Amino acid sequence: MRKFLFTIAGLISCVALMAQQKVFINPDIRYQTIEFFGAADAWSGNFVGKYWGEVPKREIADYLFSQEMDAAGNPVGIGLSIWRVNLGAGTLEQSGADIMPYRRRAESYLTVDGKSYDWSKCAGNEYFMQAAKERGCNQFILFSNSPLVQLTLNGKGYAPSADKANLREEGYDAYAEYLVDVTEHLMDKGFNIPYISPINEPQVNWDGPRQEGSPWRNSEICRMTKALDKALGRSQKMDNVRMFIAETSLLKALYENPAYLVKQFNNDVTETPGRQLYNFFDEKSPYYIGNLKHLEKEFTAHPYHNHYSSEELREVHRNAAAEIEKYGLDYHSSEWCLLPSAKRYGGITEDWQSGNHADIQAALMMARLIHSDFVDVNAVSWCYWKAMELRGDHALVALHAKDGDIHKGGYVTANKMLWVLGNYSRFVRPDYKRIALDGADDLDALAATAFISPDGREIVAVFVNSSFENKSVNITLPKSWKKRIASVKSYRTDARHDLSYAALPNTLSYDIAQRGVTTIVIDLK
16 A cells, blocks of 8 residues: 655645634534444455455455554554444345346355255355454444345345335244344354344335345334344343344435335335334334334434535435434434436536546545534444445445456455545544534535544544645634643545645644545644
């Protein structure tokens, strides 16, 4: 991994002549506690873990999980604090399976005949779990996109229709038992499993062979969640395992029933998987599950499809926040990547080539979204979608497979998405709290968030500069905090730098470089 050194005066410097933007940070005003940052091993993680050589696998693991610094003070990796593990439906082993691309077919621990378990399977998934654990990340979310093919209505990992769950009537308890059996197996191997997520994006019409997936009606989500809660109750070992429910595919579905979605579910508003927070957390709802033992007052959603302009992004986020606050919930932003779209995303220039996930433009889009998730919706966690993928499509790490065949191994490179996520994940650690920051909240120019460590010894401020000019800022702290400053350093990601380190003076006046993300870490006495 190549790093670039630069002088303080050249890139993040004391500024005397330029008009400065005043940024006020007050550590005495505190908001949500951050639980974790993460990414998912789907789709390619199991294949890479099985078939690739040790050198590229270690490089991937270091990129994702390392908390070490190199000799020049630059981070080796982005220090993810949770890892999402795909519990596949078993389409990889099916005779006549037709999901394409091929690598989206996933293995399961269940034998093909459905009669027993083969714990030697999913070895690639477990490779990266172990690699994460060895690098200090021993938290895992087990998620499934589809019930096991042995339990589905059509015997496939995608649904026969777009308006109901692809799960046989007798399959709910069996699916729940499978999820808990796998959880227990992995816990016995020393892995910490705080979350299970049995349902993914119930609003999507998963009725074609593009990946494993299933739509779900509200009544079906309710029933599945109750079945899993019951299965988790069989052993005290599971007392601290919580359920993520729904993994809603768009934030609007938290507070409304989009017209297209009602139509997809045959105009049955009661069963349409919209108004998700009312349906599951309002005691007046027939699908209320807020009293289940393994379901805390938290909800997961994916902030897709609402960021074609900064105004739209913030409007949807704030509407979602009002609904989340109404029910007293914590919000987990559990999946996002830059999906293909006929519409151009806000803040991305006209000359950007659609599908280019390696450059700073896509990474800046992600950073703007993270900012809004934290500031506008008070997210307590943030997870990216694909950690690794062939050619780097929608991924943090690009896999360059020999002959394009994922079974043959190859070499890897990092997308800018990786390093920009690291501007947050490497420095904003579990149990840090977001603190008040005023004076930088423009998604199209300069937007910043600040956090403080649990021991009060470190302040982390992340600046996202989407504009085409450097921004001179002067950071102001309350006097009682300012006098405690011991040292200041920065880590910058832009088109030419990857979390590049620089020591800064204690003046709190700096130049934040254009079209990039800069993390400033203030160490306190």
